[in-house]
Amino acid sequence: MSALPGPLRPEIEALETSGIQQVFDLGFGREDLIALWVGEGDQPTPAFICDAASAAMKAGKTFYSYKHGLPELRAAIAAYTSDLYGIDCAPERVSVTCSAMNGIMMVLQAVVGPGDNVAVVTPVWPNVMSAIRIAGGEVRAVQLDSLPDGGFKLDLERLTGAIDENTRAIFIASPGNPTGWVMSAGEQHAVLELCRERGIWMIADEVYARFIFDGPESGRKAAPSFLEIAAPEDPVIAVNSFSKAWAMTGWRMGWLTTPPSFVQTLGRLIEFNTSGTPHFQQYACLTAIGDGEDYVRETVERSRRGGELVFQRLSALPQVHIARPKGAFYAFFRLEGLSDSLGFAKQVLEETNVGLAPGSAFGPGGEGHMRLCFASSTQKLSQALDRLEPLLSKPLRSQA
Numbered sequence: 384m385s386a387l388p389g390p391l392r393p394e395i396e397a398l399e400t401s402g403i404q405q406v407f408d409l410g411f412g413r414e415d416l417i418a419l420w421v422g423e424g425d426q427p428t429p430a431f432i433c434d435a436a437s438a439a440m441k442a443g444k445t446f447y448s449y450k451h452g453l454p455e456l457r458a459a460i461a462a463y464t465s466d467l468y469g470i471d472c473a474p475e476r477v478s479v480t481c482s483a484m485n486g487i488m489m490v491l492q493a494v495v496g497p498g499d500n501v502a503v504v505t506p507v508w509p510n511v512m513s514a515i516r517i518a519g520g521e522v523r524a525v526q527l528d529s530l531p532d533g534g535f536k537l538d539l540e541r542l543t544g545a546i547d548e549n550t551r552a553i554f555i556a557s558p559g560n561p562t563g564w565v566m567s568a569g570e571q572h573a574v575l576e577l578c579r580e581r582g583i584w585m586i587a588d589e590v591y592a593r594f595i596f597d598g599p600e601s602g603r604k605a606a607p608s609f610l611e612i613a614a615p616e617d618p619v620i621a622v623n624s625f626s627k628a629w630a631m632t633g634w635r636m637g638w639l640t641t642p643p644s645f646v647q648t649l650g651r652l653i654e655f656n657t658s659g660t661p662h663f664q665q666y667a668c669l670t671a672i673g674d675g676e677d678y679v680r681e682t683v684e685r686s687r688r689g690g691e692l693v694f695q696r697l698s699a700l701p702q703v704h705i706a707r708p709k710g711a712f713y714a715f716f717r718l719e720g721l722s723d724s725l726g727f728a729k730q731v732l733e734e735t736n737v738g739l740a741p742g743s744a745f746g747p748g749g750e751g752h753m754r755l756c757f758a759s760s761t762q763k764l765s766q767a768l769d770r771l772e773p774l775l776s777k778p779l780r781s782q783a
Contacts, residue, residue: 401509402725403741406738409729413736418738419759420728421740423632423758424686424758428633429630431674434670444662450653450659451646452477452478453479456665459672459673460477460479460640461476473615478638478649481660483622484510487511487586488656489639489656490584490586492656493652496519499520499549501552501586503554504554505745505746506561506747507554508588511556525538533704533706535559535706536564542577551584553577555574555585558710560588560713561752562711563715565709566606575617578617582618584619585618587610591711593628594628596686596687596707618642620639620640621641623637624637627712629672686712686757686758689757690707692764692765694706700772702778702779703719704716704717704719708757712757713756715754721752722750724744724749724753728740731771734774740756
């Protein structure tokens, strides 16, 4: 086989397969596998959403569509956002994207170049850090403080200290993947003011916005959002997705809410990246956001029950340090003495046939932890925990 015709960009050659993908590749397709390693539940997309896509295909909705998305879908997302947060979100601020990740990539293409950096609150989904490096930027990791109860806290002074004249953006995911940490409205006010003062972007990953577990007590249907406190032309870009709340991970559909002045730039990037999202899938998204509120509530409640089960059983193990999750749908637990979470994830797979994600995959602050996705039935989670508990109860030196 002949060699490649020329050198790849250093940023691309340096990319490594994430620890999550390594474990996934090792175990995918095994019989009797309980896969709790990636961020999706065990339920397929509900029929009413699939039926809308099928009907749209049958109606010939298979051609190119509007770059920013169908006007009626943009209007529906804007109305959903306005209702969720008690704000007035204009449809013109909404752009439909081929997944939240595609949206993040295009935002980084617009704002980050060689020599620039992005302050990223970690632990965080690893694709974000790789996307910054692909754009030629540097990741400035700002590690959350670990609390004695297994939870996490943001140090605003540390975040401020990570910013310099080459910082183009701050990236924060709340509710957080993998930590389940939820940013407070007060912290959001402080960070937004910092972005205004320094003239930098705030990229808010709000993909798990609906997955908060104190909703009935707080009276909220979603986690606090930067959109609630930002003026339309503030430097805030909110990233969202149909993947989690509507069980549509495989559809690869998301959206961005941006300042009006950013929309034209984003339109050019959509044109050169994807030319827009699949026409018929947008009708499925329109149905999801218009008719799926009961399904979303049921999905969040199902995840709450799963998270409580996992918390109760793992917190009873002496070597495990875990906080009751506040948001998202992950248990990110610390295991005493663990220093090679990737190696341990492979061991867990081999000995229990349960797939977990290694904490090291999520950047600074992740090593020593394991991530378990609890967006599954309590029956499936109970079976996984029955397999995991004997291994997690052993002294770690016996697991080497």
